Amino acid sequence: MVKRTARAVSRYHHGDLKSAALSAAEKILERDGLQAVTLRAVARAVGVSHTAPKNHFGDLMGLLSEIAAVGYLRFAAALAEAVNPTSGHARDRLRAMGSAYVTFARAHPNLFLLMFHSERLDMKRPSLLAAIDESRQSLRTAVISSADARPMNPVEVAARATASWSLVHGLAMLLLDGRLKNTMASLPGVDVETFLETVLDVARVGD
Amino acid sequence: MVKRTARAVSRYHHGDLKSAALSAAEKILERDGLQAVTLRAVARAVGVSHTAPKNHFGDLMGLLSEIAAVGYLRFAAALAEAVNPTSGHARDRLRAMGSAYVTFARAHPNLFLLMFHSERLDMKRPSLLAAIDESRQSLRTAVISSADARPMNPVEVAARATASWSLVHGLAMLLLDGRLKNTMASLPGVDVETFLETVLDVARVGD
DNA sequence: CCACAATATTTCCAGTGTAAATATTGTACA
């Protein structure tokens, strides 16, 4: 059995506890849900005393915030990726980002739910704020580039951006919370991804 | 000091524990958040041993489910109320219901968040299912009545309904999670309700 | 009036977050 990554032999001083704990926590989150993400469970998974994580995350909220921060960085990358190849019209880029938004939520449901669960997050934590801001940048570029030629006042611009965001976010949340099961059941032969794309097509926000 | 409602003198056998516990729990929920809703806290608030609620709710998830059920009944009433007086066009009714949806979420934020937090709910509990179905009925009437004259296939009908729902739900969730603070801060002089109405106006879903 | 079901209490246990004191280790500096 090979030694971990760094020189870790003595067992005291894990050597890479922070990142090890983060990935262990993320695994627990996706596998067993948020309620299973526990300081003690993470510590057990990494093979360390149950108070060791405190040095790196402070408390449970700190740990969850760091997990969410990692999620936001991946989220931002996924959104940016979705826009890049689409060299078509601005509206197509917005549409592609909406699709990527929902796809990410489906691919990492528990992580996504945590990311929008402020009650469990420390919204003053710098790393989390920075990661959120990165996602916001990704979103903004697509929304801005889809602005019409005709002049709009700032409120209308913000309202359209918020409407677009609300649509994709609400769709993701309803889906993850199982609220679309009835709808899907009433449409035999229609698979989920097809239906989600139809929703995004039908709802061309603003005009 | 007047006796409670029913004849409750002996202190053993509360007499109306279920409803008393429910309203106490709801008060705690709105005042201190979901994490404060605890079987023991509710029992303390009602002045009863900490295992007494078990007889009525089974476990914590059962209690939370009953609270959510009450919320869904109120939610359904609020939505139905919003549609009733509006005798105008079908689209106006849909618009009014969207406004009522967001208004309810703002008026009872923690309750609303619980209602869409399946992880904490027992979605097999009959009372909860019935209450959810009542809300769904309220929503459905408005959406159906706003359907165009021109024929649509079932998938498009469902997609439009889902898009409308997603928009208002996403708007409510983003707002409650504090995700619109930045946007609002960038629009000095615009108050929240005005902005929310603008979002709903801008996003006339489907056509 | 009494057996029984419903309701409430008491007692107990395992699991959790967190604080405080202690122990070990890496490292900068002499």
Added chain:
DNA sequence: TGTACAATATTTACACTGGAAATATTGTGG
């Protein structure tokens, strides 16, 4: 090289939680 110091980890302790199990009280139908 060696040593004080900061960083990191452990041990111990405590208050809280959900829940199971045994017990006690009360309402009610027979």
